[in-house]
Amino acid sequence: MKILICISHVPDTNAKIPFKDGKPDLAGLTFVIAPYDDFALARAVELRDQTAGKLTVLCVGKADTEPTIRKALAIGADDAIRVDAEPTDAFFVATQIAEIAKQNQYDMILMGRESSDYNGGQVHGMVAAMLGLPCIVPCMKLDLNGNVATMYREIEGGKEVVELPTPFVAGCQEPIAEWKIPNMRGIMTAKTKPLKVVSPVATAISTQVASYEVPAARSNCKMIDAANVGQLVELLKNEAKVI
Amino acid sequence: MNVLIYIESENNAPKKSSLEAVAYGAAIAKGQVVAVAPSDADTTELGKYGVDKVLQFTVSGKLEATQVASIVAQAAQAQSAEVVIFAKSILNDLAAPMVGVHLGASVASNVIEMPDFSKGFVVKRGVFSGKAYTEVALNNAIKVLSIKKNAVAMTEKGKTAVIESFSPSVAASTITIKETTQKTGDILLTDADIVVSGGRGLKGPEHWGMIEELAKTLNAATGCSKPVSDMDWRPHHEHVGQTGIKVSPNLYIAVGISGAIQHLAGVSSSKTIVVINKDADAPFFKAADYGIVGDAFDIIPKFTEALKNTL
Ligand SMILES: Cc1cc2nc3c(=O)[nH]c(=O)nc-3n(C[C@H](O)[C@H](O)[C@H](O)COP(=O)(O)OP(=O)(O)OC[C@H]3O[C@@H](n4cnc5c(N)ncnc54)[C@H](O)[C@@H]3O)c2cc1C
Ligand SMILES: Cc1cc2nc3c(=O)[nH]c(=O)nc-3n(C[C@H](O)[C@H](O)[C@H](O)COP(=O)(O)OP(=O)(O)OC[C@H]3O[C@@H](n4cnc5c(N)ncnc54)[C@H](O)[C@@H]3O)c2cc1C
Numbered sequence A: 001m002k003i004l005i006c007i008s009h010v011p012d013t014n015a016k017i018p019f020k021d022g023k024p025d026l027a028g029l030t031f032v033i034a035p036y037d038d039f040a041l042a043r044a045v046e047l048r049d050q051t052a053g054k055l056t057v058l059c060v061g062k063a064d065t066e067p068t069i070r071k072a073l074a075i076g077a078d079d080a081i082r083v084d085a086e087p088t089d090a091f092f093v094a095t096q097i098a099e100i101a102k103q104n105q106y107d108m109i110l111m112g113r114e115s116s117d118y119n120g121g122q123v124h125g126m127v128a129a130m131l132g133l134p135c136i137v138p139c140m141k142l143d144l145n146g147n148v149a150t151m152y153r154e155i156e157g158g159k160e161v162v163e164l165p166t167p168f169v170a171g172c173q174e175p176i177a178e179w180k181i182p183n184m185r186g187i188m189t190a191k192t193k194p195l196k197v198v199s200p201v202a203t204a205i206s207t208q209v210a211s212y213e214v215p216a217a218r219s220n221c222k223m224i225d226a227a228n229v230g231q232l233v234e235l236l237k238n239e240a241k242v243i
Numbered sequence B: 001m002n003v004l005i006y007i008e009s010e011n012n013a014p015k016k017s018s019l020e021a022v023a024y025g026a027a028i029a030k031g032q033v034v035a036v037a038p039s040d041a042d043t044t045e046l047g048k049y050g051v052d053k054v055l056q057f058t059v060s061g062k063l064e065a066t067q068v069a070s071i072v073a074q075a076a077q078a079q080s081a082e083v084v085i086f087a088k089s090i091l092n093d094l095a096a097p098m099v100g101v102h103l104g105a106s107v108a109s110n111v112i113e114m115p116d117f118s119k120g121f122v123v124k125r126g127v128f129s130g131k132a133y134t135e136v137a138l139n140n141a142i143k144v145l146s147i148k149k150n151a152v153a154m155t156e157k158g159k160t161a162v163i164e165s166f167s168p169s170v171a172a173s174t175i176t177i178k179e180t181t182q183k184t185g186d187i188l189l190t191d192a193d194i195v196v197s198g199g200r201g202l203k204g205p206e207h208w209g210m211i212e213e214l215a216k217t218l219n220a221a222t223g224c225s226k227p228v229s230d231m232d233w234r235p236h237h238e239h240v241g242q243t244g245i246k247v248s249p250n251l252y253i254a255v256g257i258s259g260a261i262q263h264l265a266g267v268s269s270s271k272t273i274v275v276i277n278k279d280a281d282a283p284f285f286k287a288a289d290y291g292i293v294g295d296a297f298d299i300i301p302k303f304t305e306a307l308k309n310t311l
Helices: A035-051 A063-075 A090-104 A123-131 A184-190 A229-238 B016-028 B044-048 B065-078 B090-103 B209-218 B226-230 B283-287 B296-310
Strands: A002-006 A009-011 A031-033 A054-060 A079-083 A108-112 A135-145 A148-155 A158-165 A168-172 A195-198 A207-213 A222-224 B002-006 B033-038 B053-057 B081-087 B106-111 B122-127 B132-138 B143-147 B162-165 B176-182 B194-198 B221-224 B251-255 B272-277 B290-293
Touching: A002 A035, A002 A090, A009 A063, A031 A035, A031 A063, A035 A054, A035 A063, A035 A108, A035 A135, A035 A168, A054 A063, A054 A090, A063 A079, A063 A184, A063 A195, A079 A090, A090 A123, A090 B090, A090 B106, A108 A123, A123 A135, A123 A168, A123 B065, A123 B090, A135 A158, A135 B065, A135 B090, A148 B090, A148 B176, A207 B106, A207 B122, A222 A229, A229 B272, A229 B290, A229 B296, B002 B016, B002 B065, B016 B033, B016 B044, B016 B081, B016 B143, B033 B065, B053 B065, B065 B081, B065 B090, B081 B090, B090 B106, B090 B143, B106 B132, B194 B209, B209 B221, B209 B251, B209 B296, B221 B226, B272 B283, B272 B296
Parallel strands: A002 A054, A002 A108, A054 A079, A079 A195, A108 A168, A135 A168, A222 B290, B002 B033, B002 B081, B033 B053, B053 B162, B081 B143, B106 B143, B194 B221, B194 B251, B251 B272, B272 B290
Antiparallel strands: A009 A031, A135 A148, A148 A158, A158 B176, A207 B132, B106 B122, B122 B132
């Protein structure tokens, strides 16, 4: 199987996002593979092993994303492609991924369910529409039998078991696999695995961030005595007016 | 400016979230408000919230996102719609970006307010997993939005929608559904006005009875923290937070949840937050409107009792 895993390079989810001059100031933060993408990567490595296939990791980003890409190589991807551009929005990123996919004809394109920075949940759907492929989101389990995949897909209030032949796009979430931590050998070999840098294809600017806003902290929490739960009922009813 | 809204149905009626999408569309339309709806969805409610025309299509079986996208794109072209609106749902969240590609549209997901027209077509949505919001300008002539619960006030327009039958061409999907497990009759987390969530502080799945009892009393949906679903105390689809469901109810009640940043990411757009935790230093209190420090096993039954006496 030829597998493509698309990863986004995002601030560590434990980090507070500092804002400076009305913009996120990410300079001092640690960057990681987005959590959902990390789950997808872990499963992709297992499926590559199972099928003795080839796993390519793709990131649309500037040179500062390379340590994150190398981490994916250390976890087990065979080679990497970086589309050398600032990923300005989902449409731009999807256009780049679709272009790479057209050139290389993957059996399966795995992504995370959603990036943890811009939370769009759009890139997989766009790539699938651009390539005319079926798409499963969110995919919680993915097994292969020949070229037929069996997946668990979350639906509102439950799940479905679905079957489909390759090729397809899937946006993954846990418990699809356990996150993998690179071992020493992985880290050493990652340094010499091929990382190809390609130029982006041109696209029109579809969306643009006009401004950011940091939500106001909740005004002081009103504490109620544990012996007086009736007061909570009273406040929810007459002050907050939510019951 | 014509607006098109995609309607999802449930028990032969439009879903409540779809009606919110209609209200949103009616509030911004300067031309026709058109709904594209499966034929089993009763149309009375659609007119009530402002639909001028319903394009009715017949479906057999469950639609895949690619099929929804194809139906909606054909409807949008037929009606020269400039804005296409989806209510947030798992299926719609996937169909919306596909429609965006078919129509060459700008797409925004998780929109939480009415657009700002003073600067073009600018919508507000959450980023960095609830830690901030952005205003995003949608540049293309056609816009596709998926809106979150409570993005708009429900205003009745009292129209009677004209009904037209619509027969889009829909390609078969290569996806086969083998099995579906879905709890029916329960209130869905994303639809609920009130959510009651439990965390690791509840010590085990056998203690969820009191959470369910509280939820039932409030007509609420139940949620949980990630470790709770990881340990299989509760099903995965109840897990709230950055890597789970993001909710925006009127009232979120967190019981025995510490308030880790990744959990808060899923609840920060709730209107009112109540936290019950035995540790006065639990970080969740800093993100709450009302708090009680104490033992959940003691407080929850009393709280439920007090509610039953009032409601
Ligand atoms: C300095 C900087 C500024 C940015 N400014 C903006 C901005 O203003 N507006 C904006 O929308 N985005 C911005 N981004 C880009 C953002 O990081 C995303 O890559 C991109 O916008 C897609 O976001 P999404 O939330 O729609 O992705 P989603 O649709 O939620 O992502 C789904 C999946 O697509 C894949 N994917 C997403 N992004 C990439 C990528 N870059 N490379 C490879 N695979 C990917 C992942 O598998 C991900 O799980 C910026 C990034 C950087 C580094
Ligand atoms: C990448 C990443 C993504 C994540 N995504 C999510 C996510 O989407 N959602 C999520 O929830 N977590 C997520 N987490 C996990 C998160 O960091 C926390 O570990 C988790 O939210 C803690 O769950 P908890 O509050 O139930 O448990 P704990 O942190 O163990 O808190 C239990 C709380 O219960 C209280 N307590 C104990 N006994 C009682 C009692 N008798 N009465 C009242 N209170 C009591 C304690 O004081 C404590 O505050 C993520 C983590 C990572 C690294």
